[in-house]
Amino acid sequence: MEKLSLFLGCVIPNRYPGIEIATKLCLETLEIDYVDLPGASCCPAPGVFRSFDRTTWLAVASRNIVLSEELERDILTLCNGCYGTLADAASALSEDDTLRKEVNRHLETIGKEFNGTVNVRHIAELLYDEIGPEGIRDKVTRPLDIRVALHYGCHLVKPSKERQLGSVEWPTFFDEIVEATGAHSVDYQDKMSCCGAGGGVRSALLDTSLSMTEHKLSNIKAAGVDCIVDACPFCHMQFDAGQVDIRKRTEQDYNIPVLHYMQLLGLALGFTVRELGINMNYVTDQEFLDKMEDLDR
Amino acid sequence: MKYGVCSGSCPSGRYTSLNVRRLLRRARRDPGVLRDDTLWMCTTCYNCQERCPRGINIVDAILKLRTIAVHEGIMHDSHRKVSALLIEHGHAVPINEETMKKRKDIGLEPLPPTVHSYPKALEEVQTILRSCGFDELVSED
16 A cells, blocks of 8 residues: 555544544554645635636645645545545646646646646545455454444545446445444435535535435434444535534434544444544434443443 | 436435526526526536436536636625635635634644644645636635
8 A cells, every 4th residue: 555645624624523533543553654744725625616716626636636746645535525626636637738737837836746646545445445344354343233324425436437436326345344344334215315515505505405415314314223424524514513404494303423434443443432533523412422332341 | 418317316406496407408508597596506416427328527517607607707605705715724614613622622733734734835825826816706896
């Protein structure tokens, strides 16, 4: 495995720091060589900034990639949005000489240049490819006997012309690394549908975005699970903070705990709910937290 | 543009007036599409593009239409605000007091090792944004 730099993005460090610390604990336990990426910015978020001006989106994204090029490390994301931005920007700039020259003219104003020397990785595909479900199972010290509703999130697998991670309708790689923790990934209706947050819809049209979220939450509730597991902090926020927004609007209280995969894996590697910041979510179902605290007893 | 797989696959279209097929058909003949609010109801989930039997890059087309709209000055206030956050902080979702406390409680530095901790890095981002004309693009005037 190539050495990595950890790209945090916005939502993890600035809203869900539990995911940040959970990631560090998991990477250290799995003996994955990583460092912080000092001075990184917003990826920038694809739904909004790519919509507004593609050159700006590419220029800011390429600065983040160049920071990792300077460290001679592949860049690791924990977010589908950051993955979409950085991976799509890297491939667009590598394939199109004219575009790369245009973007490099903007980077020149800060004395930097995009060279396309590093790869962009997402934690879910990285763990599947580099360690594999068996490798993860070997590291698990506390198998989790829980039922989870898995949410891939759109930009982990789509557009498939860029991602090439297998089927976009019925992918399995994320299920496989979730089940490696001992958890059971439960099938539910419209499992692959969108959380509703992307494309700038959450910021401009919150009610619309919450309609899509509530559709997923009601299907997940019907499947009877202990928690939702995602691999993207923006989907995570939409499901977690979104449940509070929905409660205010409709008085419907789903009360479904939401974990990033790093937090689920952290539990299976022996860390506690508090060490992983799972208690810092908006939805804090005490019954679930107690069940996870009791795993050792 | 005749099968309708796109609009049938659209999760937003279940709840909103967004009809992807109609939107793109309209875009071929009517500049008024730039003011159509359904243009901003797409979550860019890519279902339509993945399933299109004709292989039309539908989401890419929606993004291009949005870009034209923004360059014509047509933009949601909330999108101007998130742009202003990027320009001021280098993060579209910047830190707040509540999260700084959470970070300390869990054993992290109150500010993450991003542009939030490195003022010179923030200046670099701001320089790039100015170089691209982004400040001007998203300003109210």
